[in-house]
Amino acid sequence: MPTMEVDGQMVSWEGKKTILQACNDANVPIPHYCYHAGLSIVASCRICLVEMESPDPKDPAKMVKLPKLTPSCQTPAVDRMKVTSKSPKAVANQKAVMEFLLINHPLDCPVCDQAGECYLQDYSFNYGRAESRFEEDKIKNPKKDIGLHVLLYSDRCILCTRCVRFTREISGSGELAVFGRGAREEIDVFPGKTVDNPLSANVIDICPVGALLDKDFLFSQRVWFLKSAASISPISSGGENIFIHHNHGRIYRIKPRFNADVNKWWISDEARYTWQFVHENRLHACHRMQYGSFVETSWERAYAQTTEDLQKAVRDNGPGSTAAVLSPFASTEEMFLHAKFARSIDPQAWLAVTPPRIDGQDQVFKNPATGAVTFTIRAEKAPNRRGAEKITAHFGGNACALEELAEKIKNKKVMAVLASADPLPGMDKPVLAAIGAAPTLIALTSRHTGLYEKAGLSMPTCTWAEKAGVYENCDGRIQAFQQAIDPLENCRSDGRIFWDLLAHEGTHSAAAVRHEMAAAGLADYANVAIPQVEKPLEVMEFSAL
């Protein structure tokens, strides 16, 4: 393995890497703004300049020292190289770069949303100087609305061109460019264009300073208050890895989590902004229909009634007269318990899966220059259809599509349905049309959905942010997600409800259910890697590099 010496530390790497990449992998810090692992290298910010000595190609025993500073992000790492980012020359350069970058920076950290996760703040502290020698007036640029989700504060910009490269190389839409020259150089959109591609909000994440900010998150919370939970996108079947940033039981934003095999550094805007439903229209009590109106009821009575209603249907109409409708929004563990409970009451209970919404075709993004696929937004809008199918296949026996179930309900073959509802607005229409007519309808729903209106008994459940579990994405990858916030008042997760209904001993946890699943023959679930958040708030890149 080739090895080089960086600031007295030995750094080894494999394959072809630049000095900065090798150092980042080995956790040896070298400051950088414009370098991003997911984008092309331009070496424009100049803060990563280092002094280096490398072996002479003609006489490998001799070391040649380069007279000038070299950009470490762009220079390939060579075996036996000696790099220093702490020599007087390199430090003088870092200080000079910081001073230049801060010449026109408004220093409005108190009102800037980036404060707390800002490269300028960190590097100013680590590599900069305390005071500015600039006495002239700073250039002031008003903020500009450049897209659906993005605000541009030009005067905070350091022209690292990460956003420009993102729109050119990843989203392929190229709305952003550098305009002007010299001191008047600035990032802007082309006239008449807006940054509204389906990946647009990623430019906010990659912006190392507060020049591109999220309209949705603007002024809503300071970042150092946020706690982070590693999760999986609840909307896309691609299983994009995300961080949920939350505080005091409230979600504030969603950021991408690096996963080289799934979403790399990016997430779609849809995944980023689909969390409002967690705090909207939530149910906080069990309701049962009594003489045509909804009455609040306790969890104990709801549990008793669930078992009683299903048993009654089996008693009156024989086995095979009940059905369980699994939601592709539930975790696999929950579906397992759901199916297990349904079969424990009625051994021939029908299992059906709500078909997820399909939005046209998969959206594939390509780098226009190379033609390489950079990102795919899946058309299937549910995180766990695969898991549902796996559970249905595991239990075997009576299983049918939702349309067939509707037919059976119409023909009075199935009398009682225990359905887990999809949490997202408007997504439960097909389910409702299919099973709304069932004489006994028990719904597990987190929100005021159509299913809640029709159900004879409804129980308030948790959204994905309030529970842990695993989702299986469209490529069959089983990914675990952490619980971010506590269940809202009086809500219980599907898994907890079925755990109680099945009278399992001990406390419900996703891990305990996975253990049970593995024992039941679903070997894939024996050892699922649980994502960990080590730092209180992880800026996407630091975790990625």
Added chain:
Amino acid sequence: MKPEDIIELQPPKLGPMENIFVPAILAGLGTTIMHLFKSVGGNTRTMQYPEERREDMPVLEGGMDIQKYRGVHRLNRDEQGRVKCVACYMCATACPAHCIHIVGDAAPWADREKYPIKFDIDELRCIYCGMCEEACPVDAIELTYEYDIVGLTRQEMVFDKEKLLAMYDKTAARKPM
């Protein structure tokens, strides 16, 4: 901790006179009696509160230093009379008692980016340490010389933005910004 870091302290040895304590008790009693006689002549350190107040006395005679006293908070106003606070949450971050609750929003003014739409300080929870004052980057929050605040409910003692601005109006004359 290493063993050599441990210093064992022994109490000083007491002599026979110190061991019976009587001289020390008498000396202490003497001080008390001295003050008793001093107060008879009207030369007293007792203050007739609330007719007499420390903030009206010179500092050298035991009065309050109005510029430095850490009493109830106020929110300063800028030259145009608007709240000076920019809702940066620095005070809420620095607060060891977690008694400051801010909600920020985009400012309605062209020259300002952000301002607090809600700024609550729970004066009962506050420990009057002055960290908020020190953390503030725009000198918007300050502690005043007011200390005798009363309320009939706990909710009344949560001072909102209007109350804190009113406190500025009340105290600005004696304690300029």
